[in-house]
Amino acid sequence: MAPLIMAGxxxxxxxxxxxxxxxxxxYERWATLAPGASTTFEGYQVENGAKQYLRMTAKLVSxxxxxxxxxxxxxxxxxxxSDPARVQTFVCDALINPSEHPLSSPTAKISELPDETVTxxxxxxxxxVRNVQAAGEFPEYGRGVSAKVWQNETLPGGMxxxxxxxxxxxxPFEFHGNVVAYVVR
Numbered sequence: 001m002a003p004l005i006m007a008g009x010x011x012x013x014x015x016x017x018x019x020x021x022x023x024x025x026x027y028e029r030w031a032t033l034a035p036g037a038s039t040t041f042e043g044y045q046v047e048n049g050a051k052q053y054l055r056m057t058a059k060l061v062s063x064x065x066x067x068x069x070x071x072x073x074x075x076x077x078x079x080x081x082s083d084p085a086r087v088q089t090f091v092c093d094a095l096i097n098p099s100e101h102p103l104s105s106p107t108a109k110i111s112e113l114p115d116e117t118v119t120x121x122x123x124x125x126x127x128x129v130r131n132v133q134a135a136g137e138f139p140e141y142g143r144g145v146s147a148k149v150w151q152n153e154t155l156p157g158g159m160x161x162x163x164x165x166x167x168x169x170x171x172p173f174e175f176h177g178n179v180v181a182y183v184v185r
Contacts, residue, residue: 021095025103026140029158030068030092034185035060037156042077043177047168053078056177058157060185067093090140102134102145109133118150118160120179125152127160142166142173156182 030037038059044051055077061069070092075085098104113129127150134145143166150161164175 019095020097022098022104024092024094024096025101026070026090026092027068027094029153030060030070030156031063031094033060033063033156035062036183036185038183039156039159039179040181041162041177042180043162043175045176046172046174048171052076055180060156061089065094067091099136100139102132102138102141102147105134105136105138107135113148116150118152118178120155120160121181125155125160127152138166142168154184155179156184 036059038057040055040057042053042055044053046052053076055075057073057075059071059073061071063069068091070090072088072090073085074088076083096104098106102108103110109132111131113131116127116129117124118127119125129148129150132145132147132149137143138145141164145164145166147162147164149159149163151158152160159179161178162175164173166173
């Protein structure tokens with residue numbers, strides 16, 4: 001659930017290796033941090049037609065030259081939710097085929113919007129704002145990605161806010177989230 005929350009929207013995706021692979025945007029946004037760094041989003045997701053408010057914390061568990069491991073903990077929030085937290089572990093390879101990520105895909109249409117300031121825990125962050133439209137099927141993100149992201153590379157995971165729509169299987173998927181807490185290591 002909410003796989004694009006941390007899919008970050010990287011700083012570098014255009015460098016192509018000798019194998020035709022590119023730097024993975026998901027790897028790039030965590031690569032400068034030490035294990036233990038984390039970011040917590042609050043917002044909602046719509047999956048299978050149901051809207052659920054949630055808190056998602058992404059934590060860098062381990063880092064290697066060719067990959068890193070990020071653990072995501074999802075916790076429903078709001079009245080009437082008794083569901084337990086759900087934990088997923090993701091392995092992010094440093095290099096991927098360009099068509100595996102919405103930011104490096106040949107189908108991607110990425111437009112720059114005016115910078116905006118996002119306040120997190122009383123601190124203002126100047127953010128680069130981008131619209132991303134990418135046709136195709138992406139392993140982590142579903143089909144037909146449409147997103148707006150607010151990026152600041154000083155935050156773990158590199159994003160302050162995410163609005164995302166795609167399709168998982170035959171169902172539409174949507175996530176809106178804002179960073180409410182972070183730990184830098």
